[in-house]
Amino acid sequence: MCFVVKSHLLGELPERIAALSDGAFLLVADRNTALALGPEPLQRIQDATRAQLHVFTQEPQATRAQAEALLPQMQRASFAIAIGSGTLNDLVKYASHKTGIPYGVIATAPSMNGYTSPTASLIDSGGLKHSFSAHAPAALFADIDILAAAPARMIAAGVGDTLCRSTVEADWRLAHTRGKAVFDESIMAPLRAAEQALFAHTARVAARDPGAIRLLWDALIAGGNAMRAHGSSMPASQGEHMLAHLMESHYPESALLHGEAIAVTTCYMAQLQERLLPTLGDKAVWIGEHRHHPDALRAALAAAGCPTTAEAVGWDAGALEAIAKTAWQTRDRYTFLNMLAEA
Numbered sequence: 001m002c003f004v005v006k007s008h009l010l011g012e013l014p015e016r017i018a019a020l021s022d023g024a025f026l027l028v029a030d031r032n033t034a035l036a037l038g039p040e041p042l043q044r045i046q047d048a049t050r051a052q053l054h055v056f057t058q059e060p061q062a063t064r065a066q067a068e069a070l071l072p073q074m075q076r077a078s079f080a081i082a083i084g085s086g087t088l089n090d091l092v093k094y095a096s097h098k099t100g101i102p103y104g105v106i107a108t109a110p111s112m113n114g115y116t117s118p119t120a121s122l123i124d125s126g127g128l129k130h131s132f133s134a135h136a137p138a139a140l141f142a143d144i145d146i147l148a149a150a151p152a153r154m155i156a157a158g159v160g161d162t163l164c165r166s167t168v169e170a171d172w173r174l175a176h177t178r179g180k181a182v183f184d185e186s187i188m189a190p191l192r193a194a195e196q197a198l199f200a201h202t203a204r205v206a207a208r209d210p211g212a213i214r215l216l217w218d219a220l221i222a223g224g225n226a227m228r229a230h231g232s233s234m235p236a237s238q239g240e241h242m243l244a245h246l247m248e249s250h251y252p253e254s255a256l257l258h259g260e261a262i263a264v265t266t267c268y269m270a271q272l273q274e275r276l277l278p279t280l281g282d283k284a285v286w287i288g289e290h291r292h293h294p295d296a297l298r299a300a301l302a303a304a305g306c307p308t309t310a311e312a313v314g315w316d317a318g319a320l321e322a323i324a325k326t327a328w329q330t331r332d333r334y335t336f337l338n339m340l341a342e343a
């Protein structure tokens with residue numbers, strides 16, 4: 001995989017992308033992500049690669065139908081490049097995998113950890129979000145200057161999708177003690193280290209400090225790498241993701257970013273774990289070993305500009321409480337949500 005992260009990368013992109021393939025390129029962007037690169041750099045990439053450019057005129061939705069609509073153009077290309085973050089990456093990842101061609105990404109926001117994962121998170125015809133198996137990108141270009149200029153909400157969302165490491169790990173360890181999963185320290189350790197390096201600097205992230213944006217980016221990539229190493233979303237997605245996916249389908253019109261929903265449900269899970277851990281006797285210490293205290297977690301998320309309560313994202317707190325009691329049914333993954341339902 002060709003993976004480049006640095007400042008002032010934009011000027012090198014035409015040459016770097018052209019070197020990826022001798023065949024025909026398809027560039028896929030939307031109006032916002034095309035603007036994030038700027039019209040002139042985008043034109044230079046097009047000139048250097050003789051690429052077809054597809055720009056979504058309306059904001060694309062992360063649906064399987066939208067990804068499949070890209071297939072005819074994809075079939076005329078031999079290398080696809082997504083210009084964007086979560087949605088664009090998932091659409092191009094899925095469509096290029098279906099077509100059997102490699103793809104690369106020019107990242108425009110540090111908003112989620114799915115850049116390097118082999119799965120595409122798309123909404124199916126039933127309205128529920130699914131993780132479809134696809135492929136990891138063959139190339140990933142991250143210009144720190146572009147990432148630091150991303151919309152504030154997208155930067156905060158990346159922090160939300162990273163700081164859930166704390167509740168994810170406790171859920172995974174709980175499943176291990178119940179014989180429902182095997183916790184893998186060799187996979188969790190690098191992700192934890194990257195998340196902990198970021199944890200004290202979330203206010204600097206919100207201030208777009210390039211060094212802190214780099215810490216966020218490294219943690220997001222560590223999340224993707226952990227999922228790839230495990231062959232599933234296990235190291236980066238547990239109870240807080242199950243709950244967030246359910247709440248998002250309960251409020252389909254709310255247009256939250258993935259990491260914003262995760263920030264709220266991570267705070268919920270942290271509180272739930274804090275309440276239930278003491279009932280686990282001598283196993284509690286090991287399960288909770290690398291947790292952040294709920295108050296510290298909430299403060300770090302708030303400093304990044306993340307929402308931390310149901311009300312802040314327009315959810316009814318009672319609905320969140322009710323859905324939390326049934327959320328364990330949605331995925332074969334044993335978490336503190338199971339304990340909540342059993343209690």
Ligand SMILES: [Zn+2]
Pocket residue numbers: 112113161236237241258262
């Ligand atoms: Zn996530």
